[in-house]
Amino acid sequence: MRTPLRLLHAIAGFVGLVIILRFLGSTAYAELYGDAAAILAAKSCIVWRLPVLIVALAVAGATGFALAGASPRGLAARKLARMRIIAVNGMLVLVPAAIFLFWKAEAGEFDATFAALQTIEFIAGGVNIVLIGMSFRDGLRLTGRLRRDQQRAL
Template sequence: MRTPLRLLHAITGFVGLVIILRFLGHTAYAELYGDAASILAVKSWIVWRLPVLIVALAVAGATGFALAGPSPRGLAARKLARMRVIAVNGILVLVPAAIFLFWKAEAGEFDATFAALQTIEFIAGGVNIVLIGMSFRDGLRLTGRLRRCPDAPARRS
């Protein structure tokens, strides 16, 4: 049975993943095909949606901690370890980068610093997408909605 807490965890995790995918997708499109005005529009769009992403991931993390219980093991422990990395990556790299890149775009400064930080943002965002995806997979396994392939070797937790 799906409890309200599990449902909230799944929904907020999914919302967070979709927002990150949209951020990276729009950024890549603007960088590859857009001009300075379109890059600025995307950077502004991202900055104004950051609070929604932060709330979604914070709720996903908090509900994940609550669902894991006092001494998580196995898949739950791995999900929590990933969530810590996702949070640190977001707080220390992605949010400051998004704000700084918006400021640079607003000033029309598409220089080497902008390009370097944009590259770092792509890498950090990609890492978070992979980690959130792995957590989704493990969440589906924890609930029995996804089973390990019978031919796959067993992993130690």
């Protein structure tokens, strides 16, 4: 049975994942096919939507902690460990990088610092996408919606 808390957890996690994918996708597209204005537009869009992402991931984390209970074990413990990494990566790497890259793009400074930080942002964002995806998989296993033999078929 899907409780409101489980539903909220799933929706918040999905929203967070989609936003991160959109951020990376819009950045990659602007970097590969756009000009300075396109890069600035992508960076501006990201900065102004960061609060939505932060709230979505905070809700996913809080509901995950509530669902796991006082002494999480197994898959639930692994999901919580991943959530900590996702949060640290986001708050210490991705959010500051997004803001700094926006400032650099706004100033038209597409220099080596911009490129290096953009590379770090892509890597850190990719790590979070993988970790959130793994948490989705484990969440489906915890609810019985995905068994190990089903995963191998995928």
